[in-house]
Amino acid sequence: MARTKEFDRAQVLHKAMLLFWEKGYDGTSMADLLETMGISRSSMYETFTDKHSLYLEAAQLYRRTSQEKRKFLLEAESAKEGIRQYFERHIDGSFREDTPMGCLVTNTIVNVDSPGDEINVLMRAHFDELRVAFLELLRRGQESGEIAADRNVEDLAYMLLTINHGINVAAKLNNSRERAESMIEMVLGML
Amino acid sequence: MARTKEFDRAQVLHKAMLLFWEKGYDGTSMADLLETMGISRSSMYETFTDKHSLYLEAAQLYRRTSQEKRKFLLEAESAKEGIRQYFERHIDGSFREDTPMGCLVTNTIVNVDSPGDEINVLMRAHFDELRVAFLELLRRGQESGEIAADRNVEDLAYMLLTINHGINVAAKLNNSRERAESMIEMVLGML
Secondary structure, eight states, X not given: OHHHHHHHHHHHHHHHHHHHHHHHHHHOOHHHHHHXXXXXXXXXXXXXXXXXXXXXXXXXXXXXXXXXXXXHHHTOSSHHHHHHHHHHHHHXXXXXXXXXXXXXXXXXXXXXXXXTSHHHHHHHHHHXXXXXXXXXXXXXXXXXXXXXXXXXXXXXXXXXXXXXXXXXXXXXXXXXXXXXHHHHHHHHHHO | OHHHHHHHHHHHHHHHHHHHHHHHHHHOOHHHXXXXXXXXXXXHHHHHOSHHHHHHHHHHHHHHHHHHHHXXXXXXXXXXXXXXXXXXXXXXXXXXXXXXXXXXXXXXXXXXXXXXXXXXXXXXXXXXXXXXXXXXXXXXXXXXXXXXXXXXXXXXXXXXXXXXXXXXXXXXXXXOHHHXXXXXXXXXXXX
């Protein structure tokens, strides 16, 4: 019984994640969630406490996917190659048609205004980890001579993070992914 | 009587715009709107038809503000100076504390998934105008020798647009505006 419940839990959490991703936190009603997850209101509250807790779990699940993408930065031998591979995966994930457009985190964050809120704290941690991963890779690139010594790597890391956010917004606008790919190649040439 | 109604209309529309800006389209309920606008449900429907039409009007109002910002690009004598002034205003608008964080358009777009929808069409037009303004200014900069002749100005314009989106997301994360300003100075040095 416990095993069955565990299995269902992962499955319904995945469904909830896709719905939050598509509609954002505020845009997802409890009625939508129950229909998509295919569970009763009482099971929902028993298993996930409330919408806010469910969202936090869904965001953690989504984050694990993002962490795989960040491996390209953490494990890269060449700074430019690592950044290229990261953005290839990022653009691929943002523009792919079998999942909602954009990024679950960006889709939510623009509707979250309370900075002390747990969701906002999670978002900030998520993006700060990404900024630091860019920064450390750029530093390694500067040490190896791949990145020009006079570049300010703090500014460069922040620029890559800002471009990362912007690609998620562009994907929601159904802009062409070729444009995003072409831009990244140009940026790599500027580093 | 007609004059009074016109005056009220502009005022309540402005209030609705601020609310949509803060909470996004889906996050703004009709009850929130009526409370903020201080009008009855029947006046709301009589004057603005429905939430969707009201949102479109609010977005048009917001756009007029953005168009003022774009003047810095359209009327610039120097490409880099025009881009600097544009982003100064953009960062100022995104991070200022007396209006909601980020951008009404970005805040909404990430929750709009239907590409044929009128709202999405409006958003795409809004950002395409901005991209073209960057592109034309960069072209003028290339002609005057201010921008290196071998730069691909299409890619550069798309990069500036992506950074523009990304700054709105960063502002929602309550990142420091100094970082955004410092990044723009670095980007100007790279053009």
